[in-house]
Amino acid sequence: MNVEIRNAGIRDLEALQYICRQTFEESYSWYNTFDNMKQYLADQFSVGQLTLELNSPDTRFYMLYKDSSLIGYLKLKFGTNRLGITQPDAMEIERIYLLKHHHGTGMGQLLYNEAMRIALQNHIAVIWLGVWEKNPRAIAFYTKNNFTPVGKQIFKLGNDDQTDFVMELIINN
Numbered sequence: 430m431n432v433e434i435r436n437a438g439i440r441d442l443e444a445l446q447y448i449c450r451q452t453f454e455e456s457y458s459w460y461n462t463f464d465n466m467k468q469y470l471a472d473q474f475s476v477g478q479l480t481l482e483l484n485s486p487d488t489r490f491y492m493l494y495k496d497s498s499l500i501g502y503l504k505l506k507f508g509t510n511r512l513g514i515t516q517p518d519a520m521e522i523e524r525i526y527l528l529k530h531h532h533g534t535g536m537g538q539l540l541y542n543e544a545m546r547i548a549l550q551n552h553i554a555v556i557w558l559g560v561w562e563k564n565p566r567a568i569a570f571y572t573k574n575n576f577t578p579v580g581k582q583i584f585k586l587g588n589d590d591q592t593d594f595v596m597e598l599i600i601n602n
Contacts, residue, residue, distance in 0.1 A: 430495065430496065431494075431495070431496050431497070432493070432494070432495050432536070432539060433493075433494045434491050434492070434493050434494075434503075434539065434540070434543050435491065435492050435494065436489065436490075436491055437483065437489075437490035437491060437492045437502070438483060439480065439483050439484065441483075441490075441492060442476065442479055442480065442483065444492065444499055445479055445483070445490060445492065445502065446474055446476065446479055447499070448492065448499050448500075448501065448502050448526070448528075449473075449474040449479070449502065449524075449526070450470050450474045451528065452501065452502070452526035452527060452528060452529075453469075453470065453473075453474070453526065454466060454470065455528065455529040456526065456529070456564075457561075457586070460563065461586055461587070461589065462587065462589075464587060465586050465587025465588060465589050466586075466587070467587075468587045469586050469587055482504075487506055487507045487508050488504065488505070488506050488507075488523075489504070489505045489507075489547075490502055490503070490504050490505075491503040491504075491505075491540070491543055493527070493536060493539065493540055495531070495536065500527060500528050500531045500536060501525070501526055501527035501528060501531060501536060501537070501540060502524065502525075502526055502540075503522070503524065503525050503540040503543060503544055504522075504523040504524040505520055505521065505522060505523065505544060505547060506520070506521040506523050507519075507520050507521075507551070507553075518551075518552060518553055518554045518555070519553065519554065519555045519556070519557060520544075520547075520548050520551070520553040520555075520556050520557075521556070521557055521558060522541075522544050522556060522557075522558040523558070525537055525540045525541060525544070527540075532566070537570060541570075541574060544556070548600060549600070553600060554599065554600055555597055555598065555599050555600065556576075556597065556598045556600065557579075557595060557596065557597040557598075558571065558576070558595070558596055558597075559582055559584060559593035559594070559595055559596075560593055560594050560596060561584065561591060561592075561593055561594075562581075562591075562592045562593065562594055563591075568594065568596075571596050572596075574598070575598055576596035576597060576598045577596060577597060577598070578594050578595070578596050579595050579596065579597050580594075580595040581593065581594060581595060582595055
């Protein structure tokens, strides 16, 4: 098995758009209406939106390949600040997503480990994230990796307000 994590750039826009849309739809279409999913996918994963994010100095994408096939990605944001997380040296794990048939294979842990490596390299003091309250698999994953809940936030999907748990991990550099 050959596994590689690559930093994504503007050259990867088409592949990134595919993996973003595919993994989000696989993860959440079962719960949300067709219209809400269509609107969210169009807004958040448009060429324009992804181009803005790829060109932002505060946002980084990493694409996960297994045997030369794109199977997932990681999105990190630096300097973000939410709900009681006040450290200026914070990093958000905004997304760790895998194609559904790769869940439970250890590939998500590889993306998480990459996020940790980057956090340590950048002297990050706190990592935070939002995870949907109805996603027990993801909550268990982050709890296993020593994240603790610190609050809640609203995640807007189309016209539906959904609740995310905000979780954090303090890093002792």
